[in-house]
């Protein structure tokens with residue numbers, strides 16, 4: 547290895563080409579698997595891997611939602627209107643349902659019904675949650691912030707209640723092996739966790 551790198555003038559790339567590059571660079575990404583309710587009461591389900599947490603006091607998580615041909619996606623339309631949603635974390639075993647739930651359907655078609663997924667009532671929001679996902683986080687919309695020229699919007703919500711599958715939380719910590727979270731890489735490619743290593747504990751003052 548001679549350490550040489552190829553400079554890529556990212557500002558000269560078209561948005562789809564930049565997207566292809568960036569989704570290969572920012573990896574692996576967790577997936578927010580989101581249920582939301584339309585004004586007509588249709589339960590929508592879609593995956594979003596531009597996903598992270600943004601605050602711990604209160605606990606806020608964010609997903610970046612782009613546009614489809616300039617039009618807002620159903621998830622964002624629903625969250626804007628109702629102010630509520632549920633973010634699930636799927637396991638590697640959920641990969642088929644997660645991937646298929648990204649297929650485009652008209653707003654009156656529920657991806658949950660199409661995929662035959664079981665749901666159950668949530669406690670703090672009207673939006674039902676997926677019964678069998680390892681983790682479900684009931685969320686209330688905090689704010690939506692627009693970025694760039696393509697209509698991307700960062701949707702930030704407060705986590706009101708967390709449901710974790712039995713046995714997943716031990717001494718307040720998630721058993722990551724038991725969660726077996728699905729990771730997204732570029733395109734229709736996914737990964738599971740490889741080796742987990744434990745390093746020395748460095749106290750971080752990041753609260």
Ligand SMILES: Cc1cc2nc3c(=O)[nH]c(=O)nc-3n(C[C@H](O)[C@H](O)[C@H](O)COP(=O)(O)O)c2cc1C
Pocket residue numbers: 577590591592593594595596597610611612613614618619620621622644645647648649650651730
């Ligand atoms: C694993 C995965 C991750 C995705 N992540 C995002 C994302 O972060 N932001 C986004 O706008 N679309 C993302 N998509 C595409 C949306 O899931 C897709 O546009 C979906 O149809 C939106 O559904 P809706 O219109 O019902 O909200 C992703 C797709 C897949 C398969």
